[in-house]
Structures are given as C-alpha cells and as structure tokens.
Amino acid sequence: MSGFQIVQAGTAPNLPAPATPRNLPHRGGEANPSAAALKSKFGEAVTRVDVVWGETAVTIDAARARDIVRWLHDDEAQSYEYLVDVTAVEFRDRDQPMEMIWHLRSIKYRRFLRLKAQLPKGKPMRVPSVWPVYKAADWLERECYDMFGITFDGHPDLRRILMWEQYAEGFPLRKDFPLRGRFSRSEQLRQALAANPEARYSMEELSIADAFEELPKDMRARIRGGESTGE
Amino acid sequence: MGLTASPTSHLVSIDPANSDGWMTSRLDFLVNWGRANSLWPMPFGTACCAIEFMASAASKFDLARFGMERMGFSPRQADVLICAGRVPFKLAPVLRRIWQQMPQPKWAISMGACASTGGMFDTYAVTQGIDTIIPVDVYVPGCPPRPEALIYGIMMLQKKVMKERMNDPRSRNEMAPDPTSQLYIPPTLIDELSEPFGNSVQQTRSGM
Numbered sequence: 001m002s003g004f005q006i007v008q009a010g011t012a013p014n015l016p017a018p019a020t021p022r023n024l025p026h027r028g029g030e031a032n033p034s035a036a037a038l039k040s041k042f043g044e045a046v047t048r049v050d051v052v053w054g055e056t057a058v059t060i061d062a063a064r065a066r067d068i069v070r071w072l073h074d075d076e077a078q079s080y081e082y083l084v085d086v087t088a089v090e091f092r093d094r095d096q097p098m099e100m101i102w103h104l105r106s107i108k109y110r111r112f113l114r115l116k117a118q119l120p121k122g123k124p125m126r127v128p129s130v131w132p133v134y135k136a137a138d139w140l141e142r143e144c145y146d147m148f149g150i151t152f153d154g155h156p157d158l159r160r161i162l163m164w165e166q167y168a169e170g171f172p173l174r175k176d177f178p179l180r181g182r183f184s185r186s187e188q189l190r191q192a193l194a195a196n197p198e199a200r201y202s203m204e205e206l207s208i209a210d211a212f213e214e215l216p217k218d219m220r221a222r223i224r225g226g227e228s229t230g231e
Numbered sequence: 232m233g234l235t236a237s238p239t240s241h242l243v244s245i246d247p248a249n250s251d252g253w254m255t256s257r258l259d260f261l262v263n264w265g266r267a268n269s270l271w272p273m274p275f276g277t278a279c280c281a282i283e284f285m286a287s288a289a290s291k292f293d294l295a296r297f298g299m300e301r302m303g304f305s306p307r308q309a310d311v312l313i314c315a316g317r318v319p320f321k322l323a324p325v326l327r328r329i330w331q332q333m334p335q336p337k338w339a340i341s342m343g344a345c346a347s348t349g350g351m352f353d354t355y356a357v358t359q360g361i362d363t364i365i366p367v368d369v370y371v372p373g374c375p376p377r378p379e380a381l382i383y384g385i386m387m388l389q390k391k392v393m394k395e396r397m398n399d400p401r402s403r404n405e406m407a408p409d410p411t412s413q414l415y416i417p418p419t420l421i422d423e424l425s426e427p428f429g430n431s432v433q434q435t436r437s438g439m
Contacts, residue, residue, distance in 0.1 A: 163356075164321050172355055181355030185425035186418030188355075189363055192320035193327060193413040 018110060024054040032056035034078050034106075034113050042068055055112055062100060062117035066128040066154070072104060072113070073133050080104040080113060083134035086141055088119075088148045090175050097121050100150065102130065119150070129155040147173035164195050259397040266310070266336065267392040268298035270385070273309030273333065275326065278316030280343035280375040287378035297385055306332040311388065312365070315375075317345035318358045327413075330365040335403055338368045338392070340384055343375050349425070350374065359425035363416065366406050 028051055035049045035056050045068065048059035060068055072080040084103035091098075102115040119125045129152035131137045141152045142161040149171035152158055159165055163172070168191070169182045181188055212220065243256045272294075276284055288294045288302060303309040306329045318326055330339070341361050344350035347370045349359035361367060368391060371384035395402050408415040 162321075169355065177355070179354055180427075184418070184422050185359055185363075186414065186421040188320055189323060189358065189421060190412045190414055190418070192323040192358075193364070193408075195321075195324050 021054050027052060029054055032111050032113050034058075034072065034080075034111060037075075037078065038068065038072070041071060055114060057114040057116055059116045059118070062119060062127050065100070065102070065115070065117055066130055066133065068115065069102065069104070069130045070133045078106065079108045080106045080111070082107055083130065083136045083140070084112075086130070086137055086144055088144055088150055088173075090148070090173070092175070095121075098125065098148070098150075100127050100144075125150045126153055127151070128153050129158075131155050147171055149174065164192075166191065166195060259395065260393075262397075263393045263395055267389040270297075270299055270310045270338075270388070270392075271301050271303050271308065272299050272311045272313050273303055273306050273329070274313050274315065275329065276313075276315040277318060277322065278343075278345065280315035280346065283375040283378055284313060284315045284342065284381065287381045292378040292382065294382070294385070297382065297389070299385070306330075307334065309333055310337055311385075312337065312339045313342055313381075314339065314346045314361050315342040317350065317352050318361050318364070319356045320358055321356075323358055323364050326361060327364050327408075335405070336395075338388055339365055340369045340371060340381075340388060341367045342371045342381060342384070343373055345374075347372065353427055363414075363421050363424060366415075 031049055031051050035046075035058050038058055038060075039046045039049070042060070042064065045061040045064040046058060047061065048057075050057045050059075069080075072078045082105040084105050085101070086103075087101050089099045089101060097118045097120055100117045100119060104113045104115065105111070106113075117127065119127070125148075127150055129137065129141055131141065131152070132154060138155070138157070139161055141155050142158060144150055145152060145155075145158055146160040146162050160167060169188075170177055172181075183191070212223070215223070242260050243254060245252075245254045274281065274284055286292060288299075294300075299311075306312070310333075312330060312333060314326065330337075339361075341347045345352060345357070346361050347367075349357050351374075353359070358364060369384045369388045371380050373380050376384075406415045412418070414421065
C-alpha cells in the first residue's frame with residue numbers, strides 16, 4: 001500500500017468540518033495563523049498583513065520570496081503543499097507598482113494564504129523563481145513572464161508559453177499594451193504565418209523523445225539531423 | 232437531391248423506348264451531383280461553434296442526410312474544411328497547413344462570427360476572419376450558428392458545387408500565397424478587412 005490515507009470530508013482529526021463561510025466582512029477579521037508565524041520568522045521581510053473577505057494577504061519583500069515560500073512549504077506547522085497560482089497585477093494607477101501574487105493552499109490545515117510582493121517602478125522586474133520548491137510553478141511562471149515580462153531568477157526554462165517564441169510585440173497584459181497589439185493586422189498575420197507550427201516543441205516536450213531509441217533507424221537519423229517537421 | 236432534373240432542363244434524359252437502360256446526361260452534372268452529395272468534412276473546431284457542429288452531426292439534425300456521413304480528422308481524406316470557432320494567430324500556420332494538405336477539389340466553410348470576422352475577439356491574439364488565411368466559400372453567421380444555419384450553409388455549398396463546369400478551370404485554381412510574406416491577399420486588403428467596427432472602435436483600456 002502507498003502512503004496515502006483516505007480522509008473523509010469533515011473527518012480530519014482536530015479540525016472542524018469545512019463549510020462555506022458566510023457574512024464575511026470586506027476588511028478585517030481573523031487572519032490566517034501563518035501570517036503571524038511569518039512575521040515572527042522573517043521580521044522585516046513581511047511588510048503588511050491584510051484580511052480581505054476572510055482571506056489573508058501577506059505582503060513580502062520580493063527578493064525573499066523563495067525563502068518564504070520554501071519555509072511555508074517545508075515547515076511542519078505550515079505545510080502549504082499546493083501552489084494554486086502565480087500571477088501578477090498591474091494597477092490602473094500609474095504610480096502604483098506592479099505586484100506579484102502567489103496563492104498557496106495547505107491541504108493539511110485547510111488554510112489559504114495569498115502572498116504579495118511589490119515590484120518597484122523603474123527597476124528591472126526580477127523575482128526569485130519558486131520552481132525549486134513547487135514544480136507546478138514552471139508553467140505558471142512562464143505564463144507570467146509571457147504576459148507581463150517579469151523575469152524569474154532560477155527558472156529552468158523561462159520562455160513564452162501562450163504566445164509563440166518569436167512574438168515581438170511585447171507583453172500583452174501590460175497596461176501600456178494596446179488591445180489590438182502594436183503591429184498592423186497584416187504584419188501580425190505575416191509574422192504568424194512565418195512560424196513553423198511544429199518548431200515550438202523541443203524534443204523534451206514531445207513524448208517521442210522517450211521513444212527515441214525505439215524509432216525506426218531512418219527516422220532517428222532524420223531527427224538527429226535536425227529535422228523537426230514530419231513533412 | 233435525387234438524380235432527377237426538371238423536365239425543362241434536359242440534364243438527364245432516360246429513353247423510355249430503350250429497354251437497355253440508356254440514360255444521357257452531361258458528365259460534369261453527374262460528377263458534381265456525386266461530389267455535392269458525398270462531401271467529406273474536415274471539422275476544424277476550436278471553440279463553441281464546434282459544439283453546434285457536433286449537434287449538427289448527431290442524430291437530431293443528422294448531417295449524414297446530406298452525404299456528410301464521414302467526418303475525417305485527416306485533411307488528406309477530406310473535401311470541406313469547416314472552421315468552427317475563433318482562430319488565434321498561433322493557429323494560423325496550422326490552419327494554413329491543413330488547407331494545403333487537403334487535395335483538390337476542396338471547399339471551406341467559415342462557421343460562426345469569430346471564424347468569419349474575428350467576432351468579439353478584436354484583440355492582439357485573434358485573426359480577424361479566416362479568409363485572411365485561406366479562401367472561404369461559404370460564411371455561416373451566428374454566435375454560434377444553430378445547426379439549421381450550418382445545414383443551410385452546407386446546402387449553399389452544394390449548390391455552388393453543382394454549378395462547376397468542366398470547361399471552366401477557374402474553380403480548380405489553387406491560390407498561391409506570396410512566397411515572401413505567405414499572404415495570399417494584399418496586406419492593405421487584410422488591414423481593411425480587419426478594420427474595427429461598432430463598439431470595438433473604443434481602443435483604450437483603463438484610460439491609459
């Protein structure tokens with residue numbers, strides 16, 4: 001048998017049954033206990049704790065993000081096993097800096113924690129990647145890079161994920177990005193049609209890489225020779 | 232569409248006096264009749280229109296009544312490309328390649344507002360009509376079109392197929408894209424086709 005334990009909903013030891021919270025205040029209320037633990041553990045790196053609609057948002061120093069996330073993941077009393085989302089927000093207010101957002105969930109303690117970090121204006125937007133802690137961050141951080149242009153230090157394969165790799169118009173979710181893109185429609189179409197539909201997959205991404213040794217000899221030779229299309 | 236023509240058209244005549252079963256007709260009429268009633272669609276479904284397409288193919292609307300028994304997800308064994316749904320720019324080379332892989336004779340139906348014009352997706356990521364990528368024979372409007380609308384579009388295509396003539400090679404001409412830009416219509420025309428209309432003229436976002 002594997003190490004999995006079947007836990008019926010509401011029967012986890014020492015925890016009340018989960019229920020949808022009702023009549024939550026917009027601001028204030030009971031904070032997630034992890035917020036206080038973070039404050040005592042990391043001190044200066046934790047700058048704010050807000051409770052909004054019953055959810056706790058902890059503002060942290062962007063440079064310490066990986067240490068904090070790693071501690072939240074590893075510490076027995078926190079055990080945030082699940083990285084829900086990595087994203088960013090740019091505000092309408094031009095003076096307000098862009099914010100990185102991490103959503104973490106602890107299945108063990110039924111807790112949800114939102115981490116925020118401000119990315120100061122006029123500096124290169126760099127954040128430590130949380131990929132060494134959560135492998136799930138791989139594509140989430142790639143999407144964040146693709147849409148906002150935020151660089152994740154320590155990410156193993158930081159490249160565009162939704163737009164194609166040769167996409168030259170910028171980062172579409174930035175507020176200064178025009179809704180229709182920067183180029184004319186004909187230029188956008190020309191660039192799109194110039195892309196090789198199969199070139200954006202690397203050997204590592206295709207499952208064919210696993211079966212490489214079992215492929216026919218001539219096919220192996222063609223792939224070794226750098227051929228990427230099946231045509 | 233049975234193999235009977237109106238008495239005035241003289242497209243098919245069966246000699247009642249001849250007991251050997253001789254029948255005279257025009258060859259292209261017969262060929263077109265065969266083609267129009269056994270179109271093999273290649274569904275290129277990318278969005279909600281594909282759901283309506285599935286409904287059209289299922290038992291209640293039953294595309295098989297129109298000879299479209301066989302859905303081929305292989306472009307090399309298909310006659311009609313039915314593009315159902317929006318086509319983002321990233322999919323444009325894929326759609327182009329699928330079209331090029333289809334053998335002649337071939338036709339294309341653009342199903343729904345997004346495939347025909349980009350629809351509500353007047354954004355950086357979506358092509359403003361697949362007719363900028365491949366030639367289209369029939370546009371089916373709707374968001375999404377009901378199965379009746381798609382079937383009406385298919386019947387229009389069947390009429391178009393019936394009009395083809397052997398001595399007129401124009402309908403068989405493959406439109407070759409420009410070798411450098413890969414566009415088959417001039418860039419100025421693409422820009423004109425993609426002009427915003429209606430409320431989508433409002434370009435700014437968040438007042439910036």
